[in-house]
Amino acid sequence: MNRRGFVKAGISAGTAGLLSSLLMGRNLETARAESLSVPARPAGGVIRLNANENPLGIAPSARKAILDGIGEVNRYPFAAAGKFQKQLAEHHGVDEECITLGCGSAEILQIVTQAYATRGALILMADPTFESLVDYARPFPARLQKVPLRSDHSHDIPKMRDLADKHPGPVLVYICNPNNPTGTITDCPEIEEWIKAAPADVTFFIDEAYYQFVKDPRYFSFVDRAAKTDNVIVAHTFSKVYAMAGMRQGYSISTPKITSRLADYATGNAVNHLAVVAASASLRDTDFLKESLAANGVSRNILLGTLGWLKIEHLPTEANFVMFRLKGGIVEFNKRMADENILVGRPFPPMEDHCRITLGLESEMDTFCAKLRDFREKGWV
Ligand SMILES: Cc1ncc(COP(=O)(O)O)c(C=O)c1O
Structure with a gap:
């Protein structure tokens, strides 16, 4: 199957259940936990937006x-x-x-x-x-x-x-x-x-x-x-x-x-x-593929919305991460985010005035975006 066929593979029962949960107003994380009985992630701990991992956890299948x-x-x-x-x-x-x-x-x-x-x-x-x-x-x-x-x-x-x-x-x-x-x-x-x-x-x-x-x-x-x-x-x-x-x-x-x-x-x-x-x-598991892409899309929209609102320059992304421009250097930004229990991308020379951020769960993006707004108030981004 080629890429387009792969992505267009049909919606089956599991995804239909997930989508109906979403239509009832639940966010993707809650909807997923309800429809698949798989915990989205262990409670607490650091938010890992540094390694382009998929935060959903593996497919139930x-x-x-x-x-x-x-x-x-x-x-x-x-x-x-x-x-x-x-x-x-x-x-x-x-x-x-x-x-x-x-x-x-x-x-x-x-x-x-x-x-x-x-x-x-x-x-x-x-x-x-x-x-x-x-x-x-x-x-x-x-x-x-x-x-x-x-x-x-x-x-x-x-x-x-x-x-x-x-x-x-x-x-x-x-x-x-x-x-x-x-x-x-x-x-x-x-x-x-x-x-x-x-x-x-x-x-x-x-x-x-x-x-x-x-x-x-x-x-x-x-x-x-x-x-x-x-x-x-x-x-x-x-x-x-x-x-x-x-x-x-x-x-x-x-x-x-x-x-x-x-x-x-x-x-x-x-x-x-x-x-x-x-x-x-x-x-x-085409349901999981769809779900993974949908979750990535939701998180991408949250992040791009905040970057746009804060007028932070960023690169167009075609992946599960986004690179955006910093006011200072990545080493300092990385440390400041780590102090808030959020891990972001390491320095990628020669783009040391940029941060690579992995698209995490919806709630993680909300937390990260709230921190970005805080940092703006402090004049750091
Ligand atoms: C572009 C690219 N290729 C290859 C890899 C290696 O991935 P893995 O060994 O987990 O399949 C990565 C991991 O981040 C990657 O970003």
Whole structure:
């Protein structure tokens, strides 16, 4: 199923119950707790808006799958992993041989880096973007070059293309779309045009960790292309829209030829049974997907409303987080919010005059926005 089909999947009974609760005037959190009997979060404690996690908690279907699966954890996960690989392939309409499972998409990022950071190779990535490749590439002989985002915070495709054209050896181009930490997207046709024109030794690694959140109709996933051409690899994760960050399940899509190249760098044993069964249940759970996106939309509106009201400049978001401009630096703002038991994003150089805030629960956004208004009165934002 492609992204649009995935997002448009129908409203079933669970979601209908949730929506009728919402229509009766309950907020999303209360409605969810009532309709699914799953606590939204433990009472009290800090509000964690710092790691782009999904605050809803995992899907009830995933919770059930974990409990049902515990009796199997004395066995190796090969059978469940194989079934899940098949399910993912069917979901995306690609061959099973196109799927590589990873312990989170972090493992996929590591595998791809190791496979491509060869002597004489160049790794191109945006600045700022998700930084893991920098760490994963460190022990390897490839050269890594960062290319500043354009003024609209999209990847500077012409600049990256120029650098790739001038490099005499193989090139790995990492494109995080939507981009973390900015939440912005890069024009997909522009990327596609480069992919079509690029020589065989330029490989595009497209990290779509947040693709389900995108609303811009011009956006599309590169899964179809990754399954067909040897120069594209796409990474996906269950940590974000499916709220499974603590479970660690990611995967990539690439041609069978590239998949077998990646296999040389994977343990093959990094998947765990409970993560696989939870991810498998989540993937079938279109109600949860809708709910996750709806909750994200409600929280986004609360935050954008407050940022607009306070006239705080912010980037257009296509993900589950928003980057907004600060009056001072992020280190001080981060500490001030931490003093209020609210964790916000860390510094993301060179954008140290911005804060990245994850969209939490509705009540959490209300609390955060109230604090922002307080900070305004104190002259801090
Ligand atoms: C863009 C991007 N890619 C990959 C990851 C790694 O996610 P995980 O290893 O949880 O799948 C993250 C985590 O925040 C991310 O933001």
